[in-house]
Amino acid sequence: MREVEAGVQRGRANPSIRTKFQTVALLAREERTRVRTATTLSESQRAEQLKRLDGIGTILAKTAALDSSLLSLLAEDAEVSDAAKDLRRDMLIAAGIELPDEPETPVEENPAPTAAARQVVPQSVISRRLADPFLAPQFETVERRTPPPRRLASWELIGPLLSSFERASSGSAACMDLPDPIPVSVPDGKQLMRHQAELVAAAADGHRTFLLADEPGLGKTAQALLAAQAANAYPLLVVVPSVVKSNWAREAAMWTPQHKSTVIQGDGDTIDGFADIVIVNYEVLDRHVGWLGDLGFRGMVLDEAHFIKNKSSQRSQHVLQLSERIRSRTTRPLLMALTGTPLINDIEDFRAIWQYLGWIDEKKPRPELLHALEETGLTPLDPGFFPAARSRVIEMGIVRRRKVEVAADIPARRIADLRVELDDEAGRSIRAAERELVQRLVSRYEQALETRGSGATDGIDHDLVRRIAAREREESAKTEENVFAMMRRIGQAKAGLAADYTAQLAHSVGKVVFFAKHVDVMDVAEKTFEKRGIRYSSIRGNQTPSARQKSIDAFVNDPDVAVVVCSLSAAGVGVNLQVASDMVLAELSWTDAEQTQAIDRVHRIGQEEPVTAWRIIASRTIDTKIVELIDSKAGLAARALDGSDEEIVESADVQVETLVALLTDALSS
Structure with a gap:
């Protein structure tokens, strides 16, 4: 806060200062809520901490008075920038606090001088643009197809397409037909397994979009690098989580050593603008999305593609923007989405990945998929539509192999x-907190029945149970006694x-x-x-x-x-x-x-x-x-991708489901 105060006094409320100002305000509010509700603090401790927070609030107010534009950042409905979210997360992690839903973000080797989002263009990239005439857009004539009939034009198709994977027939795996392997040139000492060579052969045959969903551990990185080589998809953009940037550079050097790779760190001052493979992590895309979209990439690989499942997030928007830009400049670019776990919670997790691959847009299938659906002669009202639609989507490029099928030599x-017993003081405290939670849930349930005034019901009202659980989850989110906090306490005790x-x-x-x-x-x-x-x-x-x-x-x-x-x-x-x-x-x-x-x-x-x-x-x-x-x-991916007849459990917040189970058990006993 003192850094912010000094910066504003010097008349320099730049983006970095504004980010720090908003982050301090967010953390101060959260800490005030925590201090007020904490049961472990004495009244004197609570008063002392609230006094310190009041001091922070005073500095915030005085600083905002010097630059009135900062006042908008204090509004309850103010939009929180991605830079502020990142800084807040980093500060909490530095304080020894971890967030429930956000992965830890490794420190950059060459961190940017400011956490604020800003566009940059590395000098080596400017040099490449001036020196390399082959990066111009490809305007070759695209294969012309007879326009599809308009039979499905008025149908809402995205929902039925997603549903088709939930209704998968037993035993029908989600994997496109792949050609027989072809000889692939790999460095000495390296050897491809058959399933890897099949995908490379598909790329060599001209297939250009892949959702490579092989189970983890089946060598997706090597497949992607060699597919790019087979498709001559250079320059190639590879977007990855920050923790695996170095690993991708090492793998590229091992599998395709003749194609130099470069890793973007921070503002990209150290990158080689003439490299064939450009590796960037999701967290710094905001700084580089401009020049990356204009460089002339002929291919793009998205590693851990489930990272973009939230389409409203900044990282997802940047990825979709880049893939759209690449398609607009290059005829049939190679686009690959790699993830061993494409479905985390819901079949909707497919939506952003399909859009990245160019199979759908915001509202409808794109022409290639729509043409394939038209060829079925079916509509969503026809019984055979769902298996047929699922098959057409798979042939767009879904590749899913399980270890048991393609790597039998991998041991089981x-x-x-x-199970361990927590018999110490921590264990007793945890069980006491759980009993209080259950009692609170039961009390709310009984009060709701009394308020309803329609008399006793036969058995348990499961709809009411779910509403009570959802309410508890929402109201306890800002306190220390929520399900997530309990799980953390259990982890500490174990x-x-x-x-x-x-x-x-x-x-x-x-x-x-x-x-x-x-x-x-x-x-x-x-x-x-x-x-x-x-x-x-x-x-x-x-x-x-x-x-x-x-x-x-x-x-x-x-x-x-x-x-x-x-x-x-x-x-x-x-x-x-x-x-x-x-x-x-x-x-x-x-x-x-x-x-x-x-x-x-x-x-x-x-x-x-x-x-x-x-x-x-x-x-x-x-x-x-x-x-x-x-x-x-675990049944979701099994049914959608592997054709299992295992029942899909409805996707819901696990914390809510836990509360539902606790309340249901208490009412049943």
């Missing part, structure tokens, strides 16, 4: 639940037990991967390993890419490093830890997809031992409810 994996079990495994089986969701759980584990004399490395979100890679290399290559302590959000993607075959999940994830991603850091091509993931579950707590809900949601 199993998830083993290890941390020592999970670390002890990991230490036992390390002594008996060798290298072990330890996954946790929160920094404080990782801290407890590392202290435990130090006391036990066990050497470990650590993968966290606040590491630079070079430090992260050093930690990975230490675990993989040093026989004395027995454990790697990993953050679920920072190490859940783009990391190869197959040197181990045992892992410990100290905390539960909120999604099956996140859990699967973590396990597949170990269970992947090259693994020679059966893999066991040990989930540490706290008995007699909501931990047991959460694990049941997470496991039940």
